[in-house]
Amino acid sequence: MLEKKVLKLDKKIDQMRKRVKGVEDYKIHDEVFDRTTLLALYDLANKGAIDLLYGTIKTGKEANTFLGKRGDENLAVKIHRTGNRDYSMMMAYIDGDHRFEDIKKSKSKRIMVKLWVQKEFRNLKSASEHIRVPEPLASKNNIIIMEFLGEGDVPAPMLKNSRMEDPKEVFKKIKRDIKRLYKKAGLVHADLSEYNILMMKGEPIMIDFAQAVAKDHPRAEEFLRRDVSNITNFFQKYFKIDEKKVFNEICD
Ligand SMILES: Nc1ncnc2c1ncn2[C@@H]1O[C@H](COP(=O)(O)OP(=O)(O)OP(=O)(O)O)[C@@H](O)[C@H]1O
Ligand SMILES: [Mg+2]
Structure with a gap:
């Protein structure tokens, strides 16, 4: 009986393994697509x-992001690492978030990552009601599937690597989105920088919402100050900005 079950699982895993294509780095391939992850993908x-x-x-430190397909539609598939990663960092963002009170004492790494992914999904969902972010589509365990930002198969560049026609206008839009996220969605991104904003046809789009916290998180204001500081620092090379003034504009 047990043997039959294992055989059935093996079959599913094999089937799914065949549907993972174009991942050329063997080390990443073996590291990311373990049995549990393949089974979650199968589901x-x-x-x-x-x-x-x-x-x-x-391929990154916290997660690997892949290009996926559903019919003709491109998808972004972010697979969070379950192995060697900084769990105390994750705790700092989960602890103090009223939405995660019951489960925050969990000791299992897999459960922690699952929570982390659920948090990213929920944050994206709430954010999407007020600003343009990748639409979250489905999630399971350490995997989140979302709208692909890009043209054809080419992903949109990070703000850091993009060439801007009008940096002032881009800065204004980011400021507007930070404010909407804070005032309307009640969230602080908490890891905002030129690395976590993608540029689509001149429009800045925030991504990477796992660590975003609710406005009433005890460290929300500190995180908001840091977000504003990172963004103003990036744009200081284009024009002069008064960081304090920007922060006050967002909060008022
Ligand atoms: N929806 C998307 N569409 C297109 N590209 C994406 C999308 N989401 C993420 N990416 C790309 O994948 C990269 C990593 O995504 P993300 O910032 O969410 O992960 P991360 O937690 O920062 O991972 P790590 O810290 O390990 O790099 C992004 O910098 C971006 O280039
Ligand atoms: Mg990122």
Whole structure:
């Protein structure tokens, strides 16, 4: 009986493994696509959330992001690492968030990552009601599937690497989004920088919402100050900005 079950699982895993294409780095491949992750992908495929993976968008420290397909539609598939990562950092953002009170004492790493992904999904959902962010589509365990930002198969560049026609206008839009996120969605991004904003046709779009916290988090104001500081520092090379004034404009 147990043997039959294992065989069935193996079959699912094999099937899913065949649907992971275009991931050329063998080390990443073996590290990311362990049995548990392949099974979670299988479930997502079974639910019709995704057909296959066919390329790498970015391999990082916290997560690997892949290009996925559902029918003709491109998807961004972010797979959070479960192994060696900084769990105390994650705790600093989960602790103090009223939305995660019951589960924050969890000791299991897998459960922590699952929570982290659920947090990213919920944050994206709330943010999407007020600002343009990638639409979250489905999630399971350490995987989140969202709208792909890019043209054709080419992902949108990070603000850091993009060439801006009108930096002042881009800065204004980011400021507007920080304010809407704070005032309307009740969230602080908490890791905002030129790395976590993608540029689509001149429009800045915030991404990477796992660590975003609710406005009433005890450290929300500190995180908001840091976000504003990172963004103003980046734009200081284009024109002079009064950081304090920007912060007050966002809060008032
Ligand atoms: N929806 C998306 N569409 C297109 N590209 C994306 C999307 N989401 C993420 N990316 C790309 O993947 C990269 C990593 O995503 P993200 O910032 O969410 O992960 P991360 O937590 O910062 O991971 P790490 O810290 O390990 O790099 C981004 O810099 C961006 O280039
Ligand atoms: Mg990031």
